[in-house]
Amino acid sequence: MSELESEYRLEYFEENDFVRKECSECGAHFWTRDHDRTTCGEPPCEEYSFIDNPGFDDEYTMEEMRETFLSFFEEHGHARIDPYPVAANRWRDDVLLTQASIYDFQPLVTSGRTPPPANPLCISQPCIRMQDIDNVGKTGRHTMAFEMMAHHAFNAREEVGDRYAYSGEVYWKDRTVELCDELFASLGADVTEITYIEDPWVGGGNAGPAIEVIYRGAELATLVFMSLEQDPEGEYELKDGNRYSPMDTYIVDTGYGLERWTWMSQGTPTVYEAVYPDMIDFLKENAGIEHTDDEETLIHRAAKLAGHMDIDEADDMDAARDNIARKLDVNKHELESLMRPLEDIYAIADHCRALAYMFGDGIVPSNVGTGYLARMVLRRTKRLVDNVGIDAPLDELVDMQAKRLGYENRDTVRDIVRTEERKYRKTLERGGRRVRQIADEYAGSGEPIPTETLIELYDSHGIQPDMVREIAEERGATVQVPDDFYSLVAARHDSEQAFEDADRADDRLADLPETEKLYYEDQDRSEFEAVVLDVFEREEGYDVVLDQTMFYPEGGGQPADRGTISTGDVTAEVEDVQIRDGVVLHRTDRDPGKGEFVRGQIDANRRRRLMRHHTATHVVGHATRQVIGDHIRQAGAQKGLESSRFDVTHYERITREEVKEIERVANEIVMDNVPVKQEWPDRHEAEERHGFDLYQGGIPPGEKIRLIHVAEDVQACGGTHVRRTGDIGAIKILNTEPVQDGVERIVFAAGEAAIEATQRTEDALYDAAEVLDVSPQEVPDTAERFFAEWKERGKQIDRLKRELAEARAAAGADEVDIDGTPVVIQRLDADSDELRATANALVDEGKVAVLGSARGGSAQFVVSVPDGVNVNAGEVVGRLAAKVGGGGGGPADFAQGGGPDVDALDEALDDADDVLRTVLNA
RNA sequence: GGGCUCGUAGAUCAGAGGUAGAUCACUCCCUUGGCAUGGGAGAGGCCCCGGGUUCAAAUCCCGGCGAGUCCA
Structure with a gap:
């Protein structure tokens, strides 16, 4: 039994004849007006009962439902607040995307440091949750992009007075549940069908009692009463195993899924058809999907059971699908081929909305952060679009959602989508070529492409294993993707993350007043007078605290000021300035003395720059x-x-x-x-x-x-x-x-x-101009001409070397005869290109060439042997090079080598005929 | 922020210490009335940049620049 149980015994429940029950299926505790009810009402304990049987008096579009919600709470004393961007990292660094309305007010408002924009307030906040991505389209109810409608009240305990940016209690649990109940009633819901499930909430260091609100099988709202914070000595132990104690502030954090409420009002088979009717129609038509009446009926029946299609809860998709097929008494594959394209279309509509939010709110695709998430969603969407055979360009699909959501920067959004799509296409082309090559290698061998290669392809080149399989099969190679593929990839990234220590509050500063910041009053002044409030000794130097200062502490990308602090007899250099909790610390080389009057002088020139x-x-x-x-x-x-x-x-x-x-x-x-x-x-x-x-x-x-x-x-x-x-x-x-x-x-x-x-x-330009001996304006043309000429000369030199080599060979240098083979042994002192060319020319004449050079501070040899002569050039070079203290080698008909001992070169060449004889006779 | 992969002809890539290559594209010639095509020849490279190791580096090592990708 939860220690929080007493938290749920609300007066509102008692006054309205609610009873507390335990679900016969899952064991959860819940509150209901229906005294005969046995289950909590949430799938999988119960099925959806609102499909084809809407739960409200009227049908609402998403826009109408949002307006109805917000005006209901406005009429009940709440101020309506404009939504925040979906890129939550714009105001907090602990998360990337806005995943709930309360994110808008963390951490500054929830901690009480900053007042809320209104109290109480209501809002409909666009959110993106990537966690549910695999469920989108399949369960009929999950979306990645959604709006969380909410009413919030920020309370502070009476006894803490006005220590925080808000004080006193606005309203708490009873009023919250009452408002929720009244909202249902105002829409014509049958309130006896609503269940309020006890479900304590824990997250991000905070916790509190919470209630899930279920109506006709759908979870329509969550009412969270954030009131506890993590505390090792706290009195409550919650489901995450940590202990918690009450906070000074306590906050009503509710969430009403706009899409679900809209869905409930319409009773369509899936949420997607309720919220994106136009786009779904467009996509269906574009993909050429048509259903017979029988199929339509089957889809409706399957939708009611789709709550079971949740990969978190069901063991796997396959089993869930199997289950539904059996209940409907149809063939599993038939059901699958009917549902798959629909599921893809639902996901496309949802993903396009997520992309519209992301790009509309200024997220730019990237390999890091929110930009990476956007890129992943875009690529996934692109795959779905191709899969289901929709030929409309992606930027148009995203624009359909951006238009509906009222974004004004739609041209930029489209441009981003097009640019990103082009990048993805290039990645796919690159990947395709790579995979085909690998597939061809393995096609002949009969072995499957190894897992290691699959991981490499995905991790380093972004190629999905499915794509590898597709291409490999075309090429006759096989692929086996292990079930734990993605954890194998993760294993390659298991390096530990380095954590940077956050600036900890300094106890020494607790009693000091915030330093008065003169640098905001007159930004041109460079001198001031002050009193030294305290001096802390550091490992090297001192931290001086003044009552007021002109010294700007490092912050906002602006480096700290430098300068001096002087008393009558001590002048201290200020080497750095930092700010901690509003107290400015001047790091100095000397101690001006606590309590002294000082004159401060900042380096005005530096500050001006x-x-x-x-x-x-x-x-x-x-x-x-x-x-x-x-x-x-x-x-x-x-x-x-x-x-x-x-x-x-x-x-x-x-x-x-x-x-x-x-x-x-x-x-x-x-x-x-x-x-x-x-x-x-x-x-x-x-x-x-x-x-x-x-x-x-x-x-x-x-x-x-x-x-x-x-x-x-x-x-x-x-x-x-x-x-x-x-x-x-x-x-x-x-x-x-x-x-x-x-x-x-x-x-x-x-x-x-x-x-x-x-x-x-x-x-730099003038120097270059001077070297080229032209005017600066002529530098580009001249440089281009010189570069072209330089390349031309390189080729000319190559040609000349070749000719020279041929001429040398033809001149018939000292030629010896070793066992019937003509051999030229010669010292040339040319670079290795020339040696090579000469050797080649000699070989063309059927002669063995043994050439030596002392060019460039080392001894070098080239040995070349014509076809049909049984001499291993590599061995000859090896032996010669050993005589000059080095090594060498190469193929049998051509070898190079050398060594540092230039003086021994002539001697080595003298011995060359002996070496040749030895090698020939071996 | 971290990991991994890749920078070689206009494009796509091979070469993995020892004479820089292939295919397509390009230029010219031949075949044809012209085209598709076929046959032949040629041109085109600071092997990304800078250090180091080595007798020798496109190749190995370090650093930089650039591209791609995965993870948080």
């Missing part, structure tokens, strides 16, 4: 978005003194033309000399006005955030900036390079650094 680069970063970012597109987002940035780098998301290489245009637009903003403004608005107002693109460099905590306006560009930013764009002076883009797939780095310089960088580039 950094400020120029920081403001320039905003300008370059803005210019890049204007030139390339709205999907451009900051993926990292580092400011410097000589240059800065700015990483942006983009799905192609940035061209030279684009660089020039970005540079032009950026410098236009500089020349416009507009003021750079900072403001500290309420965060939610700022988000309302400017959207999530504010947070290019991460999300700051707190009720108010600092915004920097540069021309039309607005960003949340903690850095220091120049007063007007004209103060930047000039911006010069130095280079662009790929950081990873989907991320391009723009390296640029601002102000005097831009001039310096340009001068360096010019110096």
